[in-house]
Amino acid sequence: xxxxxxxxxxxxxxxxxxxxxxxxxxxxxxxxxxxxxxxxxxxxxxxxxxxxxxxxxxxxxxxxxxxxxxxxxxxxxxxxxxxxxxxxxxxxxxxxxxxxxxxxxxxxxxxxxxxxxxxxxxxxxxxxxxxxxxxxxxxxxxxxxxxxxxxxxxxxxxxxxxxxxxxxxxxxxxxxxxxxxxxxxxx
Amino acid sequence: xxxxxxxxxxxxxxxxxxxxxxxxxxxxxxxxxxxxxxxxxxxxxxxxxxxxxxxxxxxxxxxxxxxxxxxxxxxxxxxxxxxxxxxxxxxxxxxxxxxxxxxxxxxxxxxxxxxxxxxxxxxxxxxx
Numbered sequence: 001x002x003x004x005x006x007x008x009x010x011x012x013x014x015x016x017x018x019x020x021x022x023x024x025x026x027x028x029x030x031x032x033x034x035x036x037x038x039x040x041x042x043x044x045x046x047x048x049x050x051x052x053x054x055x056x057x058x059x060x061x062x063x064x065x066x067x068x069x070x071x072x073x074x075x076x077x078x079x080x081x082x083x084x085x086x087x088x089x090x091x092x093x094x095x096x097x098x099x100x101x102x103x104x105x106x107x108x109x110x111x112x113x114x115x116x117x118x119x120x121x122x123x124x125x126x127x128x129x130x131x132x133x134x135x136x137x138x139x140x141x142x143x144x145x146x147x148x149x150x151x152x153x154x155x156x157x158x159x160x161x162x163x164x165x166x167x168x169x170x171x172x173x174x175x176x177x178x179x180x181x182x183x184x185x186x187x
Numbered sequence: 188x189x190x191x192x193x194x195x196x197x198x199x200x201x202x203x204x205x206x207x208x209x210x211x212x213x214x215x216x217x218x219x220x221x222x223x224x225x226x227x228x229x230x231x232x233x234x235x236x237x238x239x240x241x242x243x244x245x246x247x248x249x250x251x252x253x254x255x256x257x258x259x260x261x262x263x264x265x266x267x268x269x270x271x272x273x274x275x276x277x278x279x280x281x282x283x284x285x286x287x288x289x290x291x292x293x294x295x296x297x298x299x300x301x302x303x304x305x306x307x308x309x310x311x312x313x314x315x
Contacts (some may be wrong), residue, residue, distance in 0.1 A: 045236025052203040056210020059196065079199035083207070087196065144289070174242040177213065185215040
């Protein structure tokens with residue numbers, strides 16, 4: 001399973017109202033080029049911050065919030081996992097796409113081969129924590145993942161040989177914020 | 188914190204607090220962050236590559252440790268550099284006075300006008 005396939009599978013299973021937040025780099029670029037939607041939000045900067053922003057949204061909205069993190073961004077602000085679990089946000093699905101590398105800066109290795117994120121999530125107190133490493137497993141985990149409360153953590157072991165051609169997000173950051181606010185606060 | 192209309196959410200570090208408060212804003216709520224000024228160092232990246240470019244205003248209350256150089260050694264540098272840093276970042280800021288309601292209104296106006304965070308500085312004795 002590569003990063004793009006994993007994002008594609010999950011995106012295709014989201015409801016129109018589900019909020020999907022994508023971290024910095026290729027994860028945002030893949031999502032934008034696979035299927036842009038009004039409930040998508042791309043974090044082009046501030047690597048690591050997305051999971052905290054996602055918690056802030058989830059605690060103040062009834063919508064389901066999918067946070068697409070990478071191994072690099074999850075490691076950068078691992079304290080955010082402790083916060084998500086501590087605040088018991090039932091509407092969060094926190095996904096870590098773990099390809100063990102900083103893909104958008106040239107594929108340098110991260111330290112994630114030594115880290116079992118699903119155990120970290122479990123130890124922090126996520127309601128459910130799954131480790132998934134194949135496309136079939138990921139497909140089978142739906143729709144179960146979406147029922148039965150949260151926060152849910154998905155550690156997706158992915159493999160990316162080389163950067164795939166995925167264009168940059170062409171919507172400006174302020175427009176992305178406005179679009180998300182409108183989507184969350186619409187009646 | 189006893190005010191039931193205000194939700195208090197503990198954060199593990201200052202940039203995470205700013206992220207949380209920003210998420211609340213994106214969900215249509217007003218939010219603020221309370222922190223010591225040492226945390227200004229921790230939030231600069233969040234400010235420059237998130238809040239300031241995404242137009243996400245959050246009110247930041249920041250204590251002034253190291254005021255006039257009278258504090259423990261770890262607070263002296265930030266005590267001296269805090270205002271120049273805020274100025275350089277282009278954040279509206281003001282030192283909170285006894286007329287704090289007016290100061291808060293001023294900060295909220297700036298946030299509305301520019302869609303960026305504003306900082307209110309608290310000197311010793313203003314909060315427990």
